[in-house]
Amino acid sequence: MNELIVGEDGTLPLPWLAEPLAQALNTHRGHALLVHAAPGVGALAFAMVLAQAWLCEGRGSGAQALPRPCGRCGSCRLVQSHLHPDLTVLLPESLRREHGWPLPDDKTDGDDSKRKPSRQIRIDEVRLLIERSTRTSARGQGKVGLLHPAEVLNLQSANALLKTLEEPAAGTRLLLTTADPSTLLPTVRSRCQLLRLPAPAPALAVQWLLAQGVADADAAQVLLAASGGRPLDALALQQAGIDARAWAALPAAVAAGHAGALAGWPIPRAVDALQKLCHDAMARAAGGPAVYFPTAGVPARAALPALQAWAAELRRVARHDEHPWSEALLIEALVGSASQALAAPVTAAAGPGAPRSSTRPAAHGAGQGLDTLSP
Incomplete structure (x- = not known):
C-alpha cells in the first residue's frame, strides 16, 4: 500500500503537498521537525514523502536537487517496499495495520491478533527508534525516525524521546506530526522546528475529489464543506456511503x-x-x-x-x-x-x-x- 509515498512515476500522493514539500526541503535544516496540520489534510503522507526525500539517492544536491523524491532509486524502492533500513516509522498499532507499516514485534496471528489494537505510541516502540538511530546508516543518506501523530505518545514514551530530540545520533533526523501542538509536552515542542501544513485551496481539493470518483463539482463542494475543507475527510465520507445528497x-x-x-x-x-x-x-x-x-x-x-x-x-x-x-x-x-x-x-x-x-x-x-x- 503505497498511497502515502512517491511511486516510480514520481507522482506525489496528494497534489497539494508539492509547495510545502519544496519549502521544507529548501528551508528546514534542523534535526527535528514538527508538522502541524489539521486532520484530513494529509500530514502522514507529507511526513512520509519528506522522509523519503531525505533518504532519496536520486534527488541530487544544491540548485539541481529535485523538489521531491525521485521514486526510482534504490532508496526510494526500499521505502516503497516498507523495508528501508534507515527509516523507522512509529504509528499507533491501529494505523500500522491500516497502512501496512508493522514493527518487528507486531503479532499477526494467534489470540493476540484478536485484541483491540493500541492507539498509543508506546515506550518500547520509542526505544526501538532510539536504538536504530544509533546504528550506522546502511545507505549513507542518514537515518529518519517518523512519529505520527505525536499526541498519541504517552507520558513515558514522550519523556523517553526527549534526549534523542535534543541530541540525536549523528545523521539522524526526527519528523513528528500533530493536529494540535498545545497537546504535546512543552519539552517536546521546544526541541522541534515547526512547519504548518495548510489545507489545500478549495479548487484543488475539488479537482482531487473528482479524480477520486466523487460525482461532480457540486457534490465535491458539499462534501468538502461537510468536512471543514479537509479533502481526505470528504473522501472518507464518500467511501462510507455518505454522499452529498445524503x-x-x-x-x-x-x-x-x-x-x-x-x-x-x-x-x-x-x-x-x-x-x-x-x-x-x-x-x-x-x-x-x-x-x-x-x-x-x-x-x-x-x-x-x-x-x-x-x-x-x-x-x-x-x-x-x-x-x-x-x-x-x-x-x-x-x-x-x-x-x-x-x-x-x-x-x-x-x-x-x-x-x-x-x-x-x-x-x-x-x-x-x-x-x-x-x-
Missing part, C-alpha cells in the same frame, strides 16, 4: 426525528455530524449562514438556549464515544434530543432589538434520553 438531507431528517438517517453510522461520526448541525443551527438562529450543510436546509428559527443545551449534551457524549454503547439506542436518543432542540419555539421579541428566547429551556428535555444511556 449529507444535504440530514438536517431535515434529524429535525423530523428520523433516527434511520444515522443508522449504521459509527458513534464518533454520528456525534460529529450532529455537532456540525448544531453549529449551523446556531449560526442560522443568529442570522448567519450555515458552514457545514447547505444553508437552505438548516432550520433557521430554533431557540438559542435550546441549541446551547443540545451542544453541551453532544460534548458530553463526544467525551465518551469509545464507550461500548448500544449504538441503535444511542442514535435514537441523539436524534430525539436533536429534534427537540431544533423544534424549540422562540417567543416574540419584547421590542425592537430584544433577544429571542425559548418559551421553554429544553435543557432537560434535550438531555433526558441521553442521561439514561450515560456510561
Whole structure:
C-alpha cells in the first residue's frame, strides 16, 4: 500500500503537498521537525514523502536537487517496499495495520491478533527508534525516525524521546506530526522546528475529489464543506456511503426525528455530524449562514438556549464515544434530543432589538434520553 509515498512515476500522493514539500526541503535544516496540520489534510503522507526525500539517492544536491523524491532509486524502492533500513516509522498499532507499516514485534496471528489494537505510541516502540538511530546508516543518506501523530505518545514514551530530540545520533533526523501542538509536552515542542501544513485551496481539493470518483463539482463542494475543507475527510465520507445528497438531507431528517438517517453510522461520526448541525443551527438562529450543510436546509428559527443545551449534551457524549454503547439506542436518543432542540419555539421579541428566547429551556428535555444511556 503505497498511497502515502512517491511511486516510480514520481507522482506525489496528494497534489497539494508539492509547495510545502519544496519549502521544507529548501528551508528546514534542523534535526527535528514538527508538522502541524489539521486532520484530513494529509500530514502522514507529507511526513512520509519528506522522509523519503531525505533518504532519496536520486534527488541530487544544491540548485539541481529535485523538489521531491525521485521514486526510482534504490532508496526510494526500499521505502516503497516498507523495508528501508534507515527509516523507522512509529504509528499507533491501529494505523500500522491500516497502512501496512508493522514493527518487528507486531503479532499477526494467534489470540493476540484478536485484541483491540493500541492507539498509543508506546515506550518500547520509542526505544526501538532510539536504538536504530544509533546504528550506522546502511545507505549513507542518514537515518529518519517518523512519529505520527505525536499526541498519541504517552507520558513515558514522550519523556523517553526527549534526549534523542535534543541530541540525536549523528545523521539522524526526527519528523513528528500533530493536529494540535498545545497537546504535546512543552519539552517536546521546544526541541522541534515547526512547519504548518495548510489545507489545500478549495479548487484543488475539488479537482482531487473528482479524480477520486466523487460525482461532480457540486457534490465535491458539499462534501468538502461537510468536512471543514479537509479533502481526505470528504473522501472518507464518500467511501462510507455518505454522499452529498445524503449529507444535504440530514438536517431535515434529524429535525423530523428520523433516527434511520444515522443508522449504521459509527458513534464518533454520528456525534460529529450532529455537532456540525448544531453549529449551523446556531449560526442560522443568529442570522448567519450555515458552514457545514447547505444553508437552505438548516432550520433557521430554533431557540438559542435550546441549541446551547443540545451542544453541551453532544460534548458530553463526544467525551465518551469509545464507550461500548448500544449504538441503535444511542442514535435514537441523539436524534430525539436533536429534534427537540431544533423544534424549540422562540417567543416574540419584547421590542425592537430584544433577544429571542425559548418559551421553554429544553435543557432537560434535550438531555433526558441521553442521561439514561450515560456510561
